[in-house]
């Protein structure tokens with residue numbers, strides 16, 4: 001439910017993105033001309049039985065865009081992610097890194113935009129009952145390990161935030177603590193994006209997700225050199241890859257933007273590290 005509501009807190013598409021996203025949907029045959037230009041970030045949620053061609057793109061003749069491209073500038077949500085085929089999951093790495101996907105077919109090669117936010121959801125175990133004390137769970141430890149091993153290290157290395165979401169209890173419902181409305185969160189996201197855009201005004205990038213790691217680690221980005229120390233220690237210990245270092249830095253900048261701070265603090269770095277390593281619970 002949270003994943004499906006993520007697009008509602010994202011800012012509307014820029015005019016350029018609206019044209020690109022609409023073109024992709026038109027090419028794929030999923031565009032409804034009566035509805036006009038697509039101006040909201042799209043959500044794609046393929047089923048875990050979806051083929052590689054459906055998710056990544058393909059088909060006979062000229063390759064058609066798949067879900068990764070139809071989710072461009074929006075959200076790609078894979079529910080029960082470990083149930084997807086390894087072939088499909090591995091194919092996500094190229095677009096996650098480059099924001100584009102290249103499809104080779106007999107009929108020719110096509111490159112489509114594919115810059116999406118990836119949301120993966122997984123049960124705690126194959127039977128799905130290993131929450132809380134997990135007394136109801138009937139899975140063996142081998143079954144649990146196998147289940148999660150399908151989400152490969154290289155894919156998880158490209159995931160910035162991992163959170164455990166506890167099941168809703170009757171007490172939670174009775175307490176009636178309603179969360180913030182999406183519109184309130186959306187305003188905060190828009191403000192954070194505006195801060196990032198102002199800071200990046202003299203660069204080719206608009207979003208923190210687009211900023212290359214080398215620049216992010218350089219003084220030009222405004223990243224205080226002392227913030228890098230704990231990350232470089234983690235890199236040397238093998239706890240973080242270089243990609244992981246860059247992703248923690250990006251997330252720390254986003255946390256600073258959300259908190260209206262001019263630059264990340266050591267606390268932002270710590271929070272970003274905890275979110276990456278499943279050290280945090282919502």
Ligand SMILES: [Zn+2]
Nearest residue numbers: 125127137139
């Ligand atoms: Zn289980």
